[in-house]
Amino acid sequence: MPERSVHRTRPAMGTLFEVLLLGDDEQHLAAVADAVLDEIERIEQLLSRFDPRSEISRINRLAAREPVLIDREVAQLLAACLAAREWTGGAIDIAASSLASQASGMRQLPDDVASSKFAALPKIEFDPVRRLIRFHDSVIQLDLGAIGKGYALDRAAEILSENNIEHALLHGGTSSVLAQGRDENGQPWRIALRDPTTGEPAETIELSDAALSCSAVNEQADIIDPRTGKVVAGEVGYAVMAPTAAEAEVLSTALVVMDREAAERFVLEQVASDIRIVRLAGRIPEAVSFRLLESV
């Protein structure tokens, strides 16, 4: 296994991203770590609905007035989000969640608002070939919060492979992790799911060339069901391991939104063997925690 490692963190997307890279040349590792974090920052600047310079902000400002011509990467990502909506039966909906985030302040939208604003689909018109997007209602705002961190980690992984980094662990805010290769002992990276009440590692998951994402609803975290505009009830959580971080993140969020029966049916009918899902009932993790957070 490589001798050296570089560890860097940077705030982005309202949380902290952390990278640990293994290799033999420390200067190279440092340059790649910066490039990885720059890439994550670039994705944030592309997708953030709080940054007026972002493509998403530009769409949100203009698309109710006129069709907006958008960047190829964002167009492709929007196509993915619309596919995710279809795949998850509407449990993931980037066009609904901005209203939902307004709603989360008041816990729940009034029923009439919920039904009229959330059920009215399709709310957006999108031509992926001509890269034009238009909203049918000025209240619509895109919010890519359910996929942004995972997507950023996937793009970051591309920077790693372009620069011949084989072994690395990246995470965004300890809720989405991407592991490449092995840890410094040549073992798969080990990720601990932490029990929120005791803070103790509740379960350890081995991860290599795969991503893990964790979503949960509990006292601290509201998740809004985009199909109804209502806060998802109960205490439920899922950890999802998948080939890409975007997929892991989308699935973990979608499963939390679905009721248990729908989630089980979805897993049986829609989820292939390269994805592993852990339901965390009764022991809801607030986040994924890493060994590296404690040891480095």
Added chain:
Amino acid sequence: MTSQPITEITRSRRLFLEATGGLFAAASTATVATAADAEPVRTAVIGTGARGSDLLRALTTIQGCEVVAVADDYEPHRARAAKYAGPQAQTFGDYRQLLEKIKPQAVVIAVPLYLHYQVASDAISAGCDVFLEKTMCYSVAECQKLAGQVAAAKCVFQVGLQRRANPIYQQAAAMVKAGLLGQISSIKAQWHRNNNWRRPVPVPAGDPQWQALEYRLNWRLYDRFSQGLMAELGSHQLDVANWLLGTTPRRVIASGGIDYWRDGREVADNVFCVYEYDCGAGVSPAVKEPGARGQQPEASKRTIRVTYSSLCNNAYEGASELILGTRGSLFLTSTKGLFYREKLPEEAAWLKPGDEGNAAILTAGKTLKMSSSPWAHRGEPLEIDLLESDDTRDELVSFLDHVRRRDPATICDAFIGLADAATVLMAGEALKSGSAVNYPA
């Protein structure tokens, strides 16, 4: 919960996977977009590294702009640019071939600094309008030659100093002009970061290709390609100084060195400069200065001092400019401006009766305690927010608009670009010589 193994990937998941698989996986499925506008501006991008990619991507979002070609002699950057540009764009390793075969109307150039003059000059000779990244050229002589060529060709030419397109800086310029800051005494500008300013090189250090790739990707670190921090970072902010003060500096002293990142680089990682600007009444409008009352000499000219620093191992206050005037201080970044009014002598707050805070001090009978906030005596600042803008995209929208109208008066023309280049390059000279350097004649 355990899942039955499903070998077949469902259709919706496949759609999702294709779309999230990165630009490189799915771009081949895209078909040609047809621009709705008649007569789009046929635009090419030469140099598609990090900055060139940003410019290219912004161009693809502008209605009425058709990206017809991209050129870069580094294959990975060329391949990435091809994806960003879309299938209608042709790709070239040699920009001369692009100019010859494609004959674009407008060319956006983001090559390393030492190539700016040659590429821009060739593009103008080929009959193109040119958007050239800052700094305009590697040397003042090259800038002068290029400015002459621009004037002779009557082409539309713009240098990529995007703060000129940023509403915060436009607002700042208006505030200075209106006299809201009173008389400007100095500007403190900086671009401080905490990283090694390196791009990763994709082969290990011992590899025979390493040196060539190092020069190609990290050209900013080597003298023969780069003019260092002043040209790469300082150019933006000294353009702000030139803009707000309405003139160019008379003289500069500078100090700098490779103090921290001793990794083989040739350009300084730590630079401090003091510029002297001689400014007339235009910069400091006729504001009646309190307490001055005619004691002040009739100063038609006065010296305004501008300090500039750039360093690579501390990021406090990042990239920012602080404009200091007799009536206020304006703190500027490209996403926010803060205006702090000066506490003027006639406004000494503790002399005002009925002030709640002062009453508390008097009744408590204790020593006046200074606030730990450095701005407390100035009160809350007025904020200038960036509401809807991306200055990189906006500067290109403006450029293309000028191209369409055949209007050479761009927001950052060859004269502004030349003045900016001369301003940063004189500091580079002062750094090397250790002596004060005058603005080139």
